[in-house]
Amino acid sequence: MNISSEKKVGITVLLAALVAVVGFRFMSDVPILSQSQKVQTTFVRTDGLGTGSQVFVKGVKVGSVSDVQLTASDSVRVTMRLDMNRLLPEGTIAYLTSLGLIEGKSIVLELGSSEDTMEFGTSIEGIYVESITESLGTKGEDLGNDLSSTFKELNTFLEQLNETLDEDAQRSLNETLENTSAATKRVAKILNDKQTEIEGAISSGSSMLAQLDTLASDNRPRVDSLMASLEGNIRELEKIRVELEGASAGLNEIIEKINSGQGTIGKMVNDPSLYNNLDELTNELNELVKGINEDPGRYLKHMNLIEVF
Numbered sequence: 514m515n516i517s518s519e520k521k522v523g524i525t526v527l528l529a530a531l532v533a534v535v536g537f538r539f540m541s542d543v544p545i546l547s548q549s550q551k552v553q554t555t556f557v558r559t560d561g562l563g564t565g566s567q568v569f570v571k572g573v574k575v576g577s578v579s580d581v582q583l584t585a586s587d588s589v590r591v592t593m594r595l596d597m598n599r600l601l602p603e604g605t606i607a608y609l610t611s612l613g614l615i616e617g618k619s620i621v622l623e624l625g626s627s628e629d630t631m632e633f634g635t636s637i638e639g640i641y642v643e644s645i646t647e648s649l650g651t652k653g654e655d656l657g658n659d660l661s662s663t664f665k666e667l668n669t670f671l672e673q674l675n676e677t678l679d680e681d682a683q684r685s686l687n688e689t690l691e692n693t694s695a696a697t698k699r700v701a702k703i704l705n706d707k708q709t710e711i712e713g714a715i716s717s718g719s720s721m722l723a724q725l726d727t728l729a730s731d732n733r734p735r736v737d738s739l740m741a742s743l744e745g746n747i748r749e750l751e752k753i754r755v756e757l758e759g760a761s762a763g764l765n766e767i768i769e770k771i772n773s774g775q776g777t778i779g780k781m782v783n784d785p786s787l788y789n790n791l792d793e794l795t796n797e798l799n800e801l802v803k804g805i806n807e808d809p810g811r812y813l814k815h816m817n818l819i820e821v822f
Contacts, residue, residue, distance in 0.1 A: 549576065549594040552631075554607040554620075554639035559589045561618035562609060568593050568620045569612075578620065591639070593620065600630035605637050611644040 556562075559581060568576040576595035584590050591609075595601070604625025612619055631637070704711070 549596050550600065551579075551634050552593045552595055552601060552607075553590060553634070553636045554593070555584070555588050555590050555636065556609050556639045556641045557588060558641055559591060559609060559618070561611070562591065562620070566617065566619055568595065568622060570597075570622045570624060575622070591620070600632075601625075601637070603627035603629045603631060605631070607637055607639045608642050609639065610642040 562578060563581060564578055566578040567574050568578065575597050576593050578591055579594045580590075580592035582590045582592075591607075593607075601622070602625040604627050606623045606625075608621045608623065609618060610621055611617070612621075
C-alpha cells in the first residue's frame with residue numbers, strides 16, 4: 514500500500530500536534546485524559562509560588578497552580594487545577610506555606626465541614642503563612658537592635674565599674690580576695706590535721722546509733738506491754754467517765770425535782786409553812802421542858818405513881 518507524500522506530511526503534523534498537546538499538559542501538570550477542577554484564591558503575597566507549584570490535601574497531592582496574576586488591589590490571584598474525584602466543600606481554606614526548609618512554597622487546602630459543595634471556578638479564602646526563615650528574617654533586625662542595645666548597656670556598665678574601682682578600691686578588692694584565699698587554705702589545713710579525730714567522731718556516732726537501735730530492739734516487748742497496759746487503763750478511765758456522766762445526770766435530775774417541789778424533800782425545801790410549823794413546835798417544846806423543870810408537880814399531879822412505875 515503506497516501512501517502519498519501529502520498523507521505522510523498530514524499524519525506527521527497531526528502526531529506532532531498531539532505530542533505537543535500531551536507534552537504541554539504533562540509539563541503543566543494537567544491531567545491528560547480527565548477534566549480538572551479550577552479553583553481560585555487570593556493571597557496578600559505569593560513569595561516563592563509559581564506556575565506548577567503543588568497543591569496538597571492532608572499531605573496528598575491533588576493538583577497544581579496553573580496561573581498567578583497580580584490584581585488591581587495589589588493582591589495576588591492564584592488559579593489551581595485540582596484532580597479530585599469530588600468537589601470541594603463549602604468553607605475550604607487555602608494556606609500558602611512551605612513544607613520544608615529546602616522545598617519551595619506550596620498550597621495546602623483545609624477542607625470545610627459543610628455538606629454543600631462549591632461549583633467549578635469559584636473562589637476560596639487564601640491565607641499566607643510565613644515560614645521559619647521568613648519569620649527569622651522579619652525578626653532578625655529587631656533581634657539585632659536588641660543585641661546592639663544590650664552590648665552598649667554592658668559596655669557603659671563596664672566603663673562605670675572601671676571608673677568606680679580606682680586604685681585603692683582595686684587594692685582593697687585584691688586584699689579581700691587574698692584574705693579569702695588564705696582563710697580557705699587554713700580551713701583546709703585544719704580539716705586535714707583533724708581528719709583522724711573527725712573520722713573517730715563519726716565512728717563513735719555510728720556506734721552510739723547502733724547501740725540505741727539494739728537497746729530499742731531488746732526493750733521492744735516491755736514497751737509493747739507498757740503500751741497495752743496504758744491502753745487498758747485508758748479504756749477503764751473511759752468507762753469511769755461514762756459512769757460519772759450518768760451519775761451526774763441523775764443527780765442533776767434529782768436536784769431539778771427538788772427545786773421544782775416534787776417529792777417529800779422537794780416539798781420540805783420549797784414549802785415555808787413546814788419551816789414555820791417546825792419552828793413553832795420547837796418553841797412549844799422548849800416552853801414545855803422549861804415548865805417541867807420549873808414545876809414538875811403541875812404536870813405529875815394527875816398521874817398515879819404506881820401507874821407510872
